[in-house]
Amino acid sequence: xxxxxxxxxxxxxxxxxxxxxxxxxxxxxxxxxxxxxxxxxxxxxxxxxxxxxxxxxxxxxxxxxxxxxxxxxxxxxxxxxxxxxxxxxxxxxxxxxxxxxxxxxxxxxxxxxxxxxxxxxxxxxxxxxxxxxxxxxxxxxxxxxxxxxxxxxxxxxxxxxxxxxxxxxxxxxxxxxxxxxxxxxxxxxxxxxxxxxxxxxxxxxxxxxxxxxxxxxxxxxxxxxxxxxxxxxxxxxxxx
Amino acid sequence: xxxxxxxxxxxxxxxxxxxxxxxxxxxxxxxxxxxxxxxxxxxxxxxxxxxxxxxxxxxxxxxxxxxxxxxxxxxxxxxxxxxxxxxxxxxxxxxxxxxxxxxxxxxxxxxxxxxxxxxxxxxxxxxxxxxxxxxxxxxxxxxxxxxxxxxxxxxxxxxxxxxxxxxxxxxxxxxxxxxxxxxxxxxxxxxxxxxxxxxxxxxxxxxxxxxxxxxxxxxxxxxxxxxxxxxxxxxxxxxx
Numbered sequence: 001x002x003x004x005x006x007x008x009x010x011x012x013x014x015x016x017x018x019x020x021x022x023x024x025x026x027x028x029x030x031x032x033x034x035x036x037x038x039x040x041x042x043x044x045x046x047x048x049x050x051x052x053x054x055x056x057x058x059x060x061x062x063x064x065x066x067x068x069x070x071x072x073x074x075x076x077x078x079x080x081x082x083x084x085x086x087x088x089x090x091x092x093x094x095x096x097x098x099x100x101x102x103x104x105x106x107x108x109x110x111x112x113x114x115x116x117x118x119x120x121x122x123x124x125x126x127x128x129x130x131x132x133x134x135x136x137x138x139x140x141x142x143x144x145x146x147x148x149x150x151x152x153x154x155x156x157x158x159x160x161x162x163x164x165x166x167x168x169x170x171x172x173x174x175x176x177x178x179x180x181x182x183x184x185x186x187x188x189x190x191x192x193x194x195x196x197x198x199x200x201x202x203x204x205x206x207x208x209x210x211x212x213x214x215x216x217x218x219x220x221x222x223x224x225x226x227x228x229x230x231x232x233x234x235x236x237x238x239x240x
Numbered sequence: 241x242x243x244x245x246x247x248x249x250x251x252x253x254x255x256x257x258x259x260x261x262x263x264x265x266x267x268x269x270x271x272x273x274x275x276x277x278x279x280x281x282x283x284x285x286x287x288x289x290x291x292x293x294x295x296x297x298x299x300x301x302x303x304x305x306x307x308x309x310x311x312x313x314x315x316x317x318x319x320x321x322x323x324x325x326x327x328x329x330x331x332x333x334x335x336x337x338x339x340x341x342x343x344x345x346x347x348x349x350x351x352x353x354x355x356x357x358x359x360x361x362x363x364x365x366x367x368x369x370x371x372x373x374x375x376x377x378x379x380x381x382x383x384x385x386x387x388x389x390x391x392x393x394x395x396x397x398x399x400x401x402x403x404x405x406x407x408x409x410x411x412x413x414x415x416x417x418x419x420x421x422x423x424x425x426x427x428x429x430x431x432x433x434x435x436x437x438x439x440x441x442x443x444x445x446x447x448x449x450x451x452x453x454x455x456x457x458x459x460x461x462x463x464x465x466x467x468x469x470x471x472x473x474x475x476x477x478x479x480x
Binding site for chain 1: 363464
């Protein structure tokens with residue numbers, strides 16, 4: 001009744017194994033630089049076996065790997081709704097930026113565009129991740145029951161997500177400088193600054209920003225930001 | 241010796257006329273929805289004549305039209321280096337957003353990706369515009385002789401340009417809401433907020449932000465922003 005030392009993989013397991021092998025390859029190379037033979041070799045199987053599971057060949061395998069990466073990216077933004085907003089964002093960004101770091105070439109090739117493997121289907125997968133990330137962040141901005149973020153704050157969140165993506169690509173371009181914790185803190189600061197700027201023109205965003213700031217702590221990211229910005233803006237009292 | 245009432249167009253003029261006709265069509269439709277016959281009809285010429293000027297057919301015409309649009313976009317960010325930074329940015333954004341408004345479908349199709357007309361060449365044209373816009377804005381941030389913006393502020397500017405692009409796409413998605421002047425003011429506020437946030441972590445950016453703020457006026461965008469943000473952040477004195 002003991003399990004055999006070796007057993008055949010189930011269909012599901014074999015599929016996952018091939019996707020896993022493909023994901024590792026697509027993470028560090030542009031899609032055009034990965035062949036089906038590479039995937040077969042990495043998974044220790046024959047090329048016909050890969051085709052049996054992915055009759056659409058490399059493009060189908062690429063999309064499956066992308067779908068699996070998308071699931072992982074979506075999970076980056078899932079975060080318990082407790083504690084200061086800046087702490088929650090920091091943790092989500094730590095996960096997201098670790099993903100970018102671990103999938104550098106593939107991430108850049110996918111988002112830079114112009115790749116042969118890019119289609120309206122791959123674009124839809126990427127857009128799905130962006131939408132999911134925005135919805136997760138908007139959940140954290142529902143700081144008062146019944147107070148919906150509204151269109152301006154929604155636009156701010158979606159715009160910030162695009163900014164995070166752009167900054168990640170620039171970071172890869174710049175040889176992964178500055179160090180990730182600095183990049184993360186700057187992106188959190190960017191969010192808080194954008195929240196304040198959006199609050200300036202939108203009463204609903206202002207109520208949410210106030211409620212969110214009330215939860216922040218002096219020793220947290222928002223405390224540091226306020227103390228560091230104060231002297232810069234303090235010179236501009238002529239504007240008040 | 242008087243010029244004839246009618247004369248043949250020169251090669252250059254004919255080329256420009258065809259590009260102009262193509263640009264109008266590509267502005268309001270996705271590239272796949274524009275045919276070479278449409279361009280010929282719009283220009284009042286025959287299809288073979290279009291082919292004589294653009295042997296590469298629709299793709300070549302699309303890239304020529306994109307090149308012409310890129311020149312126009314680059315000019316949006318050219319702005320005299322005088323007066324408060326927020327005013328200069330407002331004027332540049334007015335031109336940029338008028339371009340987005342006037343080329344809505346084509347702008348969205350180009351930047352959304354997944355279009356059949358998208359290639360590494362079209363991506364390079366779009367990236368060229370982004371780079372030119374960043375360089376223009378960095379010129380405006382050279383507020384003190386010898387004080388270079390540095391890598392953090394460069395990253396901030398490039399990230400903000402990506403944010404402007406993303407916000408423009410969201411604005412098109414949302415049926416062109418909010419009205420353009422509101423979107424423009426919010427994007428200027430976004431820039432100022434990001435400049436302040438970047439100054440928080442980078443002494444060089446802090447010197448530039450201080451010098452830039454010193455040029456701002458109470459009745460300008462920065463004055464309005466500071467007065468509107470003050471009460472929101474004023475609640476957060478526990479962070480100081």
